[in-house]
Amino acid sequence: MAGPRGVYPARLRARRLKSRTAGIRQRVPQTTRRMNLSINAIVWGENIHEQTNAVVREIYPEGMHNTIAAALNSDPGINATTATLQEPEHGLSEARLAAADVLLWWGHKDHGAVDDAIVERVAKRVWEGMGLIVLHSGHFSKVFKRLMGTPCALKWREAGERERVWVVNPRHPIAEGLGENFVIENEEMYGEQFSVPEPLETVFISWFAGGEVFRSGLTWRRGAGNIFYFRPGHETYPTYHDATVHKVLRNAVKWAYNPQGTYKAIHDAPNVPVEKALEPIVERGPRLHKAGEAGYR
């Protein structure tokens, strides 16, 4: 399931993106078509409760990550694979992340077990243009907190209560094809105050039977990477078997995808020598750095 499908050097990927516009899709064999023309998404799953909790295992016998990946793969424009906490490098090697267009993140029980080096690696790829979709309890993941710069806390209650998700930004790409609201009959409540930075756009707000509200769909941009947080998805309920949730996830993958390829320059802090200034200037006054010396970090 989580084999190395979709690992391509940047040059090949650029070519494949270009070839998309040539309308050749229908003519190529199934597997080639997918690899060459699809958005590469990795669904990262913590994969603990599926192994240790009977309720969760019964709902998601294949693991939540595989259920989510299957929902994404129902769209021929998406090529979703999976990665889990237990794999070497949590399944997120440099090569695999380099080939990923969008990463989805579900974690809950053991955020602390995620290696800080992998967290940093993911953050760098987001800045370079990889999309990131953070799911439900992933609000407390190291990856999300790293990119938000805030506590990302909220209030919660496990009561299987009704959640009504309202679309507040109609015709936003992530809300494509949805009605004005949709219901998840049994969900964990998440309540405000959700301590995240003011978003670029608010897409969804949830109503809970117990009296709370929550901003359930929020977008941000960090570097060249698009980030979407989507609230639903508690592991003791069948949320990821819901067709509307599937639609949101597919929409979100397409929205988060930045087709312009990896933006390595995001990491640079280049010096522009005086003699290469765009407009002719004469150096004046003292300076700290010698010619050609790198800046301090």
Place this chain on the structure above:
Amino acid sequence: MAGPRGVYPARLRARRLKSRTAGIRQRVPQTTRRMNLSINAIVWGENIHEQTNAVVREIYPEGMHNTIAAALNSDPGINATTATLQEPEHGLSEARLAAADVLLWWGHKDHGAVDDAIVERVAKRVWEGMGLIVLHSGHFSKVFKRLMGTPCALKWREAGERERVWVVNPRHPIAEGLGENFVIENEEMYGEQFSVPEPLETVFISWFAGGEVFRSGLTWRRGAGNIFYFRPGHETYPTYHDATVHKVLRNAVKWAYNPQGTYKAIHDAPNVPVEKALEPIVERGPRLHKAGEAGYR
């Protein structure tokens, strides 16, 4: 030292008095009056180049932090003190930060020397409502990068060229009393692309003689804390002796100050038990957590 500084209306004064806990403050009785009526600002200086570089020492014989603090203290509504890298805990003990309303941060040569625990302490205080003003090369400080969640990189050139700072948000509190632009005759160039999150508001944009532009005044909110980045301030130029720069810094301190006191709840992720739901609900379906159990982090 401070006479009666009646800058705050009675109700603000009352609020401040109430919001203050017993801390380092009460041990310095001679300044109690002043502290209670003013915004407590800490000017943090790295204080390296002032000690090691003859040019910088000549411009700032007292250190940049003291020059900046003096500029702030010319306003009776601000009570500015200083802290430096070399002090124990970099001068930012728990007690001192707890009593601070606004922190200003200038660092350049040795961002890496700042203790990660102090960085985390500062971030927490910002989330709780302490204002933060990041100056010039502080864009690469651990504190700023921690709160932005992005690389915070930019391009640069040390040529003492002319910088023209344009106010693009007239009548913003930080631009109070300024004309439509002001000039700093000799400055280091910082050029876009400045890899920070889209700000809440853009206040200043700089024009450089060599052909670059830069978003020189940007605001964000993180938790209950207001954050302002202000570009000018290279150590080999007398920028912090400039009266207009002083005005911006004083405006920024007043803007960043959140008079509502420390917001400790920002760190909590409370469970709301079913029986305490605001609207009566009946628990349905399975759950992970036992009653009263804390959530995972």
Place this chain on the structure above:
Amino acid sequence: MAGPRGVYPARLRARRLKSRTAGIRQRVPQTTRRMNLSINAIVWGENIHEQTNAVVREIYPEGMHNTIAAALNSDPGINATTATLQEPEHGLSEARLAAADVLLWWGHKDHGAVDDAIVERVAKRVWEGMGLIVLHSGHFSKVFKRLMGTPCALKWREAGERERVWVVNPRHPIAEGLGENFVIENEEMYGEQFSVPEPLETVFISWFAGGEVFRSGLTWRRGAGNIFYFRPGHETYPTYHDATVHKVLRNAVKWAYNPQGTYKAIHDAPNVPVEKALEPIVERGPRLHKAGEAGYR
């Protein structure tokens, strides 16, 4: 009630703002103090249903505008007067608006009766720095739609149902002193989608018993003017007698107030002649306008 209190030429107002910081408040007689040291707020009321509907008249025998003004005047920092649709120029003469710091707007039954010239006058004052607080059914007022540039529509239901207003931006100035939520036991429901531009900040989100949510507190800036929309306030319920609602209104007036005075330059589109360019440039190529000619509008 709606007499010409607080009408001062700009120069006097500037002086009064300055004198605020001199700590003279306590020493001057009550009425003078208020006029000289307070934020001048005008509460504009449509004043129709109070005259024509027995239910509304019983709840607001003095008119909603007077009830709101009284709530504001309980704060010595605010000097609130009223204006109504029925007065000449709807009570919003040039002179009165010129002296106003903040305008609150409640209308419902006859938005169309508001003179377009007065709408334009109000918009200009907002751009110049007058704060604007739009209340409840004012979402469909000409003034609000003029400044938003969108339909400002929403869904609604009159059922006296429970509204729970959640603070999603704790320690925002407008939420000062509030708990994490407050309840209005009987209110009209307003539901998303609320077609307004993405706000600067979302302060409140409401939960309704019937299943809807609404962004009940939103901020924007237009020119130098701060704008706040606050949802509650249907005329058949005693919402404006609620102490928490009073607190929000007072907070909002203080937040919306821009102490920097009238910004007339917002209306200008000045030509900068070549010979007055900040940097020496030489004119090149053809041009449309003769020297000194105004631009097209």
Place this chain on the structure above:
Amino acid sequence: MAGPRGVYPARLRARRLKSRTAGIRQRVPQTTRRMNLSINAIVWGENIHEQTNAVVREIYPEGMHNTIAAALNSDPGINATTATLQEPEHGLSEARLAAADVLLWWGHKDHGAVDDAIVERVAKRVWEGMGLIVLHSGHFSKVFKRLMGTPCALKWREAGERERVWVVNPRHPIAEGLGENFVIENEEMYGEQFSVPEPLETVFISWFAGGEVFRSGLTWRRGAGNIFYFRPGHETYPTYHDATVHKVLRNAVKWAYNPQGTYKAIHDAPNVPVEKALEPIVERGPRLHKAGEAGYR
């Protein structure tokens, strides 16, 4: 004229076909194929200076609108046509606007000649999802001011000076394929303060030889419509013959295009009767409206 333009994947094509209603389109059978597969863009030109000013006529003998349309049509994914002030209904009939995906607007000499009813028609289509790209002096067009709700003023100078446009949001769709900056050797200067609402994102900032800066690429969303303002394009210079400008315009059309079709519900303010509430509620207290009665506007 148009061959098979297979730029859209099958699913997008299907969506487009479905979302199309019978309109002017079906009456032009020879272009049906093309229309169904491309983004329909209308380039609106004021078309005055091209007729009355020798300099402008020499640079744009076909009119600026035709030059721009040709640049867009070089992309097989765009089907650009033109409309001008002089045509009946300024070339913007209900049917034509209904079929338009994106409208580009260039005007300067006679903004006042645009019929207010057409302005309102355009605004409505933007709210329904039509993209809008406002060019250069279009900042003062009625259409743009209507949608911004602000004066949209700026400072200006006709000196054919150098403009350097910096990309401050790398990998934004509108900046696709651009370097970190591009130069327009001769342009009119536009300088801050540009009195528009804080944008969703800032894409470009310009540097001018004479010392000014300007936010030259800004995005907003109004209803379901994406709006982009792009600064360059003074009629006495050959800006719209520039290949990089062409690229920006094509990128902007693709970015502004909302593939989800016309969103008519944006104009509604529906009542939700008590008996149709999503959650069962009981009506309490008095109400203004009788059952089934429309709300006030």
